[in-house]
Amino acid sequence: MSHKILNKVKLNPVIWRLCLDAPLVARSAKAGQFIILRMDEKGERIPLTINDIDVKKGTITIIFQEAGATTKMLSCMEEGDFVEDVLGPLGRPTDFGKVGRVVLVAGGVGIAEILPIARYAKSLGNFVLTIIGSRTKDILILEEELKCSSDKLIVTTDDGSYGIKGLVLDPLRDAISMEKFDLCYCVGPDIMMKAVSQVTQTCGVKTLVSLDANMVDATGMCATCRVTVGGKTKFVCVDGPEFDGHLVDWDGFMKRQKRFVEEEKRALESFQAQHKNCMYKQG
Amino acid sequence: MKTQDPGDRIKNFNEVALGLTEREAVDEAKRCLKCKKAACVGGCPVEIDIPAFVQNVAAGEFEKALYKIREKNFLPAICGRVCPQEDQCEKVCILAKKHKAVSIGSLERFVADWEIANNKKPRVEKTASHGIKVAVAGSGPAGLTCAGELAKMGYDVTIFESLHKAGGVLTYGIPEFRLPKKIVGLDLEYLKGVGVKIEVNFLVGKTKTLDELKTEGFKAFFLGIGAGLPYFLGVEGENLNGIYSANEFLTRTNLMKSYLFPEYATPIKVGSAVGVIGAGNVAMDSARCALRLGAKEVYIIYRRTELEMPARIDEINRAKEEGVRFELLTHPTKFRGDEKGWVKEASLLRNKLGEPDSSGRRRPVPIPGSEFRMKLDTVICAIGQGPNPLLPRTLPDLKLNDDGNIVVDKDHKSSIEGVFAGGDIVTGAATVISAMGSGKKAARVMDSYLKGRQIPSS
Numbered sequence: 159m160s161h162k163i164l165n166k167v168k169l170n171p172v173i174w175r176l177c178l179d180a181p182l183v184a185r186s187a188k189a190g191q192f193i194i195l196r197m198d199e200k201g202e203r204i205p206l207t208i209n210d211i212d213v214k215k216g217t218i219t220i221i222f223q224e225a226g227a228t229t230k231m232l233s234c235m236e237e238g239d240f241v242e243d244v245l246g247p248l249g250r251p252t253d254f255g256k257v258g259r260v261v262l263v264a265g266g267v268g269i270a271e272i273l274p275i276a277r278y279a280k281s282l283g284n285f286v287l288t289i290i291g292s293r294t295k296d297i298l299i300l301e302e303e304l305k306c307s308s309d310k311l312i313v314t315t316d317d318g319s320y321g322i323k324g325l326v327l328d329p330l331r332d333a334i335s336m337e338k339f340d341l342c343y344c345v346g347p348d349i350m351m352k353a354v355s356q357v358t359q360t361c362g363v364k365t366l367v368s369l370d371a372n373m374v375d376a377t378g379m380c381a382t383c384r385v386t387v388g389g390k391t392k393f394v395c396v397d398g399p400e401f402d403g404h405l406v407d408w409d410g411f412m413k414r415q416k417r418f419v420e421e422e423k424r425a426l427e428s429f430q431a432q433h434k435n436c437m438y439k440q441g
Numbered sequence: 442m443k444t445q446d447p448g449d450r451i452k453n454f455n456e457v458a459l460g461l462t463e464r465e466a467v468d469e470a471k472r473c474l475k476c477k478k479a480a481c482v483g484g485c486p487v488e489i490d491i492p493a494f495v496q497n498v499a500a501g502e503f504e505k506a507l508y509k510i511r512e513k514n515f516l517p518a519i520c521g522r523v524c525p526q527e528d529q530c531e532k533v534c535i536l537a538k539k540h541k542a543v544s545i546g547s548l549e550r551f552v553a554d555w556e557i558a559n560n561k562k563p564r565v566e567k568t569a570s571h572g573i574k575v576a577v578a579g580s581g582p583a584g585l586t587c588a589g590e591l592a593k594m595g596y597d598v599t600i601f602e603s604l605h606k607a608g609g610v611l612t613y614g615i616p617e618f619r620l621p622k623k624i625v626g627l628d629l630e631y632l633k634g635v636g637v638k639i640e641v642n643f644l645v646g647k648t649k650t651l652d653e654l655k656t657e658g659f660k661a662f663f664l665g666i667g668a669g670l671p672y673f674l675g676v677e678g679e680n681l682n683g684i685y686s687a688n689e690f691l692t693r694t695n696l697m698k699s700y701l702f703p704e705y706a707t708p709i710k711v712g713s714a715v716g717v718i719g720a721g722n723v724a725m726d727s728a729r730c731a732l733r734l735g736a737k738e739v740y741i742i743y744r745r746t747e748l749e750m751p752a753r754i755d756e757i758n759r760a761k762e763e764g765v766r767f768e769l770l771t772h773p774t775k776f777r778g779d780e781k782g783w784v785k786e787a788s789l790l791r792n793k794l795g796e797p798d799s800s801g802r803r804r805p806v807p808i809p810g811s812e813f814r815m816k817l818d819t820v821i822c823a824i825g826q827g828p829n830p831l832l833p834r835t836l837p838d839l840k841l842n843d844d845g846n847i848v849v850d851k852d853h854k855s856s857i858e859g860v861f862a863g864g865d866i867v868t869g870a871a872t873v874i875s876a877m878g879s880g881k882k883a884a885r886v887m888d889s890y891l892k893g894r895q896i897p898s899s
Contacts, residue, residue: 375603378831379829
């Protein structure tokens with residue numbers, strides 16, 4: 159059961175968009191859900207957010223950032239190559255509904271993950287303010303797509319090369335202190351989601367975050383993705399990936415995400431030593 | 442039965458128990474007294490005609506023995522290795538009273554291994570296909586057996602499995618050194634030969650719902666989705682890094698082959714002092730894997746004594762031979778970690794045994810003031826598994842008990858028309874063979890149901 163890569167686009171030096179043949183996933187996937195992907199017989203199982211679907215064609219689009227050996231390997235695949243295993247759609251779909259005014263905040267590859275959420279929110283008639291942060295203009299992704307799916311888009315860059323100079327937190331603070339927002343939804347690096355949640359907590363804006371955790375089976379069987387939310391243990395794979403940002407034990411979660419950092423480094427070094435310049439191919 | 446030397450075997454994942462030689466098997470089979478009313482058959486959850494196959498072995502007629510076993514059992518090489526025969530057929534063997542029971546389990550394994558070694562393709566007898574579609578959720582022992590039985594009866598059976606490899610606990614739970622995956626693979630091939638279809642990467646309830654499968658023409662369903670929810674102790678510090686559920690530890694090791702990292706991409710981290718909480722077969726498996734993954738000291742930490750341990754005696758002995766240490770009448774109350782969130786130490790309390798609890802075993806009673814600490818950098822929680830709620834959550838009409846197990850009547854019928862269930866999802870975590878037995882019974886009942894017949898009272 160292999161899944162063909164039908165399209166591959168580079169969005170920036172480390173972020174890629176792939177279109178995969180996966181009809182069983184495409185037919186019922188909703189915003190907020192993810193797949194588990196395994197490259198080949200020796201591969202690990204990794205979660206990837208579903209960015210878009212085409213039910214008629216039976217395809218799904220994923221956008222991912224090169225991080226470890228598996229995503230590096232994936233970035234070396236070409237159109238026409240195959241991925242061995244895909245399971246999905248997993249996780250609880252987004253269902254915050256029509257709440258009124260929504261502010262979406264995203265950074266890094268989280269910008270890709272917020273796109274389906276923006277489309278969902280807009281389709282239900284919510285007012286959507288989207289704030290995205292990038293280190294520099296050169297690596298900013300999906301600006302046009304988000305402009306189309308938001309009522310207002312604010313872009314920040316750390317170096318001021320585009321949009322507002324600084325972090326997403328400042329425009330966020332301004333927005334929620336000047337006008338009423340019914341919901342904040344944030345996806346990005348853990349440290350960013352934690353900071354955003356702290357800002358919105360002081361202003362009393364309900365906040366949802368989408369967590370990205372290490373997973374193995376992703377069906378609630380192993381508990382590797384466990385996180386403490388409101389003092390209770392939850393599984394990102396089946397209870398999430400969305401949680402109330404004000405209740406997440408961020409420090410505990412971030413520590414858990416570092417469990418295999420040494421092994422991930424070893425795996426990446428091993429991969430890079432074997433496959434210089436992306437000569438990796440299946441078979 | 443000969444085993445790999447303990448000193449050697451903790452450095453590899455190769456099979457520990459080496460099986461009987463032909464000479465040993467024939468001699469053992471000849472010990473059978475050929476009882477007129479053999480009690481052993483009643484002890485077998487899948488009703489193998491034990492006296493008949495044992496006599497075949499005694500006469501050196503191994504192929505006949507093979508077919509005799511295969512009449513009733515789809516997975517003899519697996520059962521011969523993991524079945525607790527000492528609690529089943531061998532327990533009621535007449536020789537068990539004053540001597541030693543006939544080693545029925547070893548003989549079953551011998552015959553199954555002979556089949557593999559001699560490349561025998563088992564003759565598959567089945568009713569002509571009548572095309573009625575049946576869906577089975579879960580490819581563990583319950584689902585595999587149910588599917589095989591139904592396929593033999595001519596049904597068009599598809600098993601849906603959420604992982605990328607079939608087998609359930611046979612693949613992800615039981616380690617390579619107890620149950621080689623090559624053997625599981627061969628039994629899966631046999632099932633495909635009977636006509637069973639297996640679709641992996643399909644999570645019933647998420648990939649498609651039961652109702653959607655109904656509209657595709659599936660007329661009945663068997664839910665063999667297993668005990669796939671890890672239990673934790675509920676003590677402080679349990680979410681520290683380095684604390685695993687047994688499911689996670691074993692799945693990384695057995696399914697994802699972490700012991701071959703980085704060639705196999707899934708990592709696992711095992712420190713030098715490992716504490717395994719629990720004393721069932723899963724705990725023994727976890728402890729023995731930890732040794733093989735490089736731990737210097739591995740402790741089984743159990744709140745009762747050896748007498749109350751649920752694990753097979755063979756597994757406990759093999760763990761001891763390999764150097765696993767046992768801290769009995771002990772349970773953890775807290776885990777402490779370092780500033781990076783890694784577990785470093787457990788606080789433990791000693792127990793004494795009091796009155797029996799609902800399981801019939803004497804209840805552990807904590808002894809006040811007996812706290813002590815133990816340096817541990819890896820902890821594996823192997824205190825049991827419960828029913829995974831994912832599929833039941835999508836079926837609001839499915840009656841569950843307080844623990845989340847699917848409630849079925851004596852015919853394996855759930856509260857939903859046409860939906861049957863068996864194995865761990867019904868009973869709670871039990872054995873491979875009891876799951877197989879329930880799969881077999883459910884298949885018979887489902888056959889009656891599908892043919893519109895009155896289900897015969899069992």
